[in-house]
Amino acid sequence: MENGLRELVSCLSGAESVPEQVWRSLLSVGKDERDWLAAMARKVTEDNFGKGVYVRALIEISSCCRNNCLYCGLRAANKDAVRYRLSKEQILECCAKAASLGFNTFVLQGGEDVMQTDEWLADVVKAIKAEYPSKAVTLSVGERSDAGFAMLRSAGVDRYLLRHETACEKHYSLLHPSAMSAENRKHCLHVLKQLGFQTGSGMMIGLPGQGVDELVADLMYLDMLKPAMIGIGPFIPATGTPFAKEKPGDVDTALLLVSLSRLRFPKALIPATTALATLCEDGTERGILAGANVVMPNITPSAFARNYTIYDNKKYHDSESAEQLELLERKLNAIDRFIDYSRGDYMI
Numbered sequence: 001m002e003n004g005l006r007e008l009v010s011c012l013s014g015a016e017s018v019p020e021q022v023w024r025s026l027l028s029v030g031k032d033e034r035d036w037l038a039a040m041a042r043k044v045t046e047d048n049f050g051k052g053v054y055v056r057a058l059i060e061i062s063s064c065c066r067n068n069c070l071y072c073g074l075r076a077a078n079k080d081a082v083r084y085r086l087s088k089e090q091i092l093e094c095c096a097k098a099a100s101l102g103f104n105t106f107v108l109q110g111g112e113d114v115m116q117t118d119e120w121l122a123d124v125v126k127a128i129k130a131e132y133p134s135k136a137v138t139l140s141v142g143e144r145s146d147a148g149f150a151m152l153r154s155a156g157v158d159r160y161l162l163r164h165e166t167a168c169e170k171h172y173s174l175l176h177p178s179a180m181s182a183e184n185r186k187h188c189l190h191v192l193k194q195l196g197f198q199t200g201s202g203m204m205i206g207l208p209g210q211g212v213d214e215l216v217a218d219l220m221y222l223d224m225l226k227p228a229m230i231g232i233g234p235f236i237p238a239t240g241t242p243f244a245k246e247k248p249g250d251v252d253t254a255l256l257l258v259s260l261s262r263l264r265f266p267k268a269l270i271p272a273t274t275a276l277a278t279l280c281e282d283g284t285e286r287g288i289l290a291g292a293n294v295v296m297p298n299i300t301p302s303a304f305a306r307n308y309t310i311y312d313n314k315k316y317h318d319s320e321s322a323e324q325l326e327l328l329e330r331k332l333n334a335i336d337r338f339i340d341y342s343r344g345d346y347m348i
């Protein structure tokens with residue numbers, strides 16, 4: 001098996017584009033091959049980043065959302081979701097806590113909250129940047145207008161996460177109401193890149209209606225976009241959504257996609273996602289061992305974080321953030337890694 005696999009993997013390095021059939025073959029490998037791919041991906045990660053794993057302080061700034069993605073517990077139509085939004089002062093308090101813990105990146109993530117306008121966010125980001133000029137600010141607050149993105153970039157936002165979710169248009173429309181489109185999603189990602197954001201994309205694994213064709217489309221889309229960051233996590237059903245009774249995504253398949261992404265994008269910043277850690281106890285370690293190199297500890301106060309319910313049983317921590325970090329350091333040490341507190345910008 002190894003020679004054939006080696007040849008497939010060699011198609012991932014350097015070439016302008018990867019033939020569809022190569023992705024298809026790589027997506028259909030068995031357990032031993034997956035382990036081998038993970039080992040290769042791990043090696044590529046170490047060659048590019050050493051043994052350090054970047055950390056980002058995740059602040060969940062609002063559980064309010066105007067959208068109705070069928071998979072997400074925060075969808076507007078879910079009347080049982082508990083809504084909150086952090087004030088500018090509360091966000092600044094989170095940043096102060098994160099800074100005191102040594103973080104050099106703040107990630108502000110939230111639903112598409114109509115009250116958190118571009119102007120409001122720009123003002124918050126300016127305040128953060130005034131206080132912490134050397135730290136990176138990442139936003140993950142959904143689709144905005146071109147002018148909105150430009151305003152946020154001018155305010156000092158360094159990075160923007162907007163997963164494409166699924167690249168296939170037909171699949172996209174199965175997962176979203178007609179007010180949303182794959183076309184606009186991709187337009188936003190294009191604009192973000194043009195504006196000079198370090199841009200993150202990615203997808204869920206194991207969504208209803210997702211098969212090999214859809215995953216191939218995702219990989220081919222990533223290949224075209226060349227994102228700085230790639231978030232990949234298993235789909236997890238959420239109560240109060242049309243997909244509440246669906247099966248969760250397969251962790252091993254999500255890990256395979258992490259490995260393939262690493263092999264194709266050696267320099268990308270790839271998190272071991274919370275969704276992985278939610279579905280299995282050692283999800284973070286398994287993500288790192290499959291080629292991820294980023295972890296995003298949640299520093300949102302737990303009284304809020306418990307209500308950021310994009311899916312069921314989502315991990316949040318009741319313990320102090322400092323304890324969380326010590327635990328993470330221990331977990332990483334056990335797999336011969338350590339926390340790297342530097343900014344961890346995307347370096348081409």
Ligand code: 5AD
Pocket residue numbers: 071072073162163165203204233234235236237238275310311
């Ligand atoms: N399971 C897993 N991930 C989800 N997301 C939203 N809902 C779910 C779910 N039910 C992911 C989306 C979104 C990111 C913030 O969380 O990919 O972009």
Ligand code: SF4
Pocket residue numbers: 065066067068069072073074075076110111112142310
């Ligand atoms: Fe809103 Fe994001 Fe959830 Fe969609 S995935 S409903 S945009 S919070």
